[in-house]
Amino acid sequence: MLRSGTGEKTLREIYLIRHGRPVFEGNVKRCIGQTECPLSLLGKQEILKVREYLAHKNITKIYSSPLQRCQESARLIAGDQVPIVYQEGLREIHMGDWENKTFEEIKEQYPDEYRKRGRDFAHFAPKNGESFAACLDRGKKVFRHLVQDSTGNIAVIGHGGLNRVLLCWLLKADLNTLFQIKQPYGCINLLREEDGQVYVNQVGCLIRDNPGPF
Numbered sequence: 001m002l003r004s005g006t007g008e009k010t011l012r013e014i015y016l017i018r019h020g021r022p023v024f025e026g027n028v029k030r031c032i033g034q035t036e037c038p039l040s041l042l043g044k045q046e047i048l049k050v051r052e053y054l055a056h057k058n059i060t061k062i063y064s065s066p067l068q069r070c071q072e073s074a075r076l077i078a079g080d081q082v083p084i085v086y087q088e089g090l091r092e093i094h095m096g097d098w099e100n101k102t103f104e105e106i107k108e109q110y111p112d113e114y115r116k117r118g119r120d121f122a123h124f125a126p127k128n129g130e131s132f133a134a135c136l137d138r139g140k141k142v143f144r145h146l147v148q149d150s151t152g153n154i155a156v157i158g159h160g161g162l163n164r165v166l167l168c169w170l171l172k173a174d175l176n177t178l179f180q181i182k183q184p185y186g187c188i189n190l191l192r193e194e195d196g197q198v199y200v201n202q203v204g205c206l207i208r209d210n211p212g213p214f
Contacts (some may be wrong), residue, residue, distance in 0.1 A: 014147070014191040014198065015054065015155045018163055019065075019073040020047040021185040030102050033095030033129070033161075039072045046186030049207040051077045053188070060152035063142075065090035070157045077155060089142030092159035096129025122175035132175055136165040147193065163189060170200050 020043025024030050039047070050073075059082050064074035066086040074084045098106050107114050110126070117124040125131040139162055146156065158166070164178040167189060173181075182204035183189075190202040 011195075012151075012193050013057065013153045014193060015057070015059070015153070016163055016166065016189040016191055017050060017073070017077075017155060017157050018160055018183050018185055018187050019069045019157060020044060022069045025100065028102050030100050031095050031098050031106060033092050033099050034067060035100040036068045039069055043069070043185060044072070044076060047073045047076045050186055050188060051079070053207045054155060058153050059155050061085060061150050062155045062157065063087050063090065063146045063150075064157040065092065065159060065162070067091055067159070070159070074155075074157045077157070082155075085146075087142045087146065089138045089145075090156070090158050090162060093132060093135040093161040093165075094128075094130045096126040098126040098129065120176065121178060132161065132165050132178060135162060136169055136175065139166050140169060147198065167200060167203060170198060 020039045022032065022037040022043055023040045024032070024037065054077060059077075062074050062078050062082050062084045064070045064084055064086050066088060070090070071086070074086075078084050098110070101109070113124075113126060117126075122133050123131050125134065143156075143166055146154070160183045161178075163183050164181045165175065167173075167181050168175050168178050170191070184204060184206060187204045187206050188202075189200065189204065192199050192201050
């Protein structure tokens, strides 16, 4: 159970957000993991929709991965109104030797490892990288910290992989099912904390052109 720092009954919202669409090298989708890349124009537009949606949600603080695509997303959402705290533990899963390769390159260069990954998403780690289980271990620590460190409604800017492992944990789902959780770029996962317990309310929601309910 996650407890708030005050010991008092709490009722608040936590918006777990995936960064906007990034620019891929060569305009080909890659396994970027912790590879640095900026937001694309479309990615910025996705995040501006998130900003508009959150404008009246009384966000007191934004926690963000320090990777560039999340930093840019956090700054667009915050403007000059909301403080941002960068947390190393919110970084995307490290893909080691697979970083910045296309998925076709990975299948061709690491066929055995690629098959092993498909059999056990939770525990497989590319050479010099980490597993989703390891990503969850550090993600849980920082998530517990930011919940206890904050008051009021907060936003958390993360990544596709990191968000999925946190949602698996909060939903008590098998980590090997993480890719069944949809996390499109610029999506919001609505979490609610009530009396120290965090509940998942909505998952993978995209903001409509006319901001309002999901």
